[in-house]
Amino acid sequence: MAAFNDTVNDAALFIGWWDYFSVTARLPLPVQVFQLWWFSLNEEKLAPGADLNTIRNLFPNMMLQTRTEQKRRLRRAVEKYRHDKAVLQDSRTENNPLCFPAAVFQRT
Numbered sequence: 001m002a003a004f005n006d007t008v009n010d011a012a013l014f015i016g017w018w019d020y021f022s023v024t025a026r027l028p029l030p031v032q033v034f035q036l037w038w039f040s041l042n043e044e045k046l047a048p049g050a051d052l053n054t055i056r057n058l059f060p061n062m063m064l065q066t067r068t069e070q071k072r073r074l075r076r077a078v079e080k081y082r083h084d085k086a087v088l089q090d091s092r093t094e095n096n097p098l099c100f101p102a103a104v105f106q107r108t
Helices: 007-024 029-041 053-058 067-081 085-089
Strands: none
Touching: 007 029, 029 053, 029 067, 029 085
């Protein structure tokens, strides 16, 4: 475990949620924030000429931060926007639970 580096999970999560959005045209609010966070760490993945202002304002100087600080900033941003009415009411925001309750799978 000492050699484990969780940064390898970032791209897989980003791609998985990208695929989810491609099918549903919606993303949960925390995932929307995660995408901006991911782009703040991978600006080179954006199209040339993309507007970086929103990303850099939300996550300034991310590449200069430790991994612990990067993840702390992600959590803080999710909490900041968790109850943002404009984002929650946007048709591109997934508000339905992503997991079914266990009762759904019980035999009746």
